[in-house]
Amino acid sequence: MKVKLICHTPDPERTVAMSARLCYSAVGAEQLVEKMSPDQVAKLVDKIVEMGHLSTFEHVSFTFAVEGVSRVLTHQLVRHRIASYSQQSQRYVKEHDFEYIVPPSVAANPQAAARFAAVMDQVRAAYDELAALGVHQEDARYVLANATETKIVVTMNARSLLHFFELRCCARAQWEIRRLADAMLVEVRKVAPHLFRKAGPTCVTQGLCGEGDLTCGRLDSLNKQGGR
Template identity: 70%
Template sequence: MKVKLIKYTSEPERTVAMAARLCYSPVGAEELAEKMSDGQVEKLVKKIVKMGHASTLEHVSFTFAIEGISRVLTHQLVRHRIASYSQQSQRYVAEHDFEYILPPSIQKNETAAKKFTDLMQKIRTAYDELTQMGIPKEDARYVLANAAETKIVVTFNARSLQHFFSLRCCHRAQWEIRAMAYMMLKEVKNAAPLLFKNAGASCVATGVCPEGDMTCGMFDEMIKLREE
């Protein structure tokens, strides 16, 4: 899996601070942005995050290039509606020798791993045979597995990202999207540490697990994981 932050709003924390200050200021945004010191920006952003004045976070965006993930993962990812997606097309990109994601639970079981890899090869063969018959790629792809590797470019605003992390960094999230979420979180923490200082699973941000009786019971471990 590869996750890289390839583009984001210039000076994201200053932009958020400017938007927040504008709500209560008689002067314009440009003048505010120029006059605020780094210390004022830091103080205001911390206050915004603590207060939950989240609409101001929508003014900054972060774009990721992601590779080495399965269609299982992207089926979950695109359920996050306040985001933009551009995914590698199986209609136009030939999948004769497609890569695939092997879940760890299967990989560590020799018998299961062989059954899985044998099936992937059979699917490759069936795909090749269908395309050789003249079947269009957009129809031959119906035999492809959810395990097939894919690539995607994703853009979130900061508010949507925080919500994404609250759900997908949770210990109960599916393993693959959880791994990706932590890689994304690491990237944005480098770009905007104040905005994402407390980002992560809901329990980490609020001190309360929203899962009720289904809690993982690992609050201390989740705190340590966030700090790493």
């Protein structure tokens, strides 16, 4: 999996801080931009996070190029609706030599890994034969596996990202999208550490777990450690 933050709103924390100040100040936006020191920006962002008043987080967006992920992942990813996507099309791009994603639980089991690789070869052969029989790639792709590698460009604003991290950094999320979420969080923290200081699943951010009997135990161990 390759996750690259290819662009984002410049100076995202200042943009958020300035927007927040505007709501509670008689001064205009332009003056606010100039007046705040980096330290004031950081403090105000921290306070916004603490209060949970996240509407100003929407003013800043982050765009990622994601490669080396399966269509299992992208089918889950695009369910997040406050986001924008451009995905490599299986209708228009021929998958003559497709890569595929192997789940760690398969990779760790030599017999399963061999079986997995074998069926991928069978699928590849079927795809090529269907093409040779004159089936257009948009229909030939019906035989392609969920594991088939795809590429996608994703844009989310910071508020939507926080929601995404809450759901997808959770241990209940599937391993692949959790890896993506973790990698995206690493990236955005490099450029906006205060915005994403408290990002993550609710056990980490609120000391709460909504998973009931399905809980992973992380909250318990956080509580035993005496803090989050």
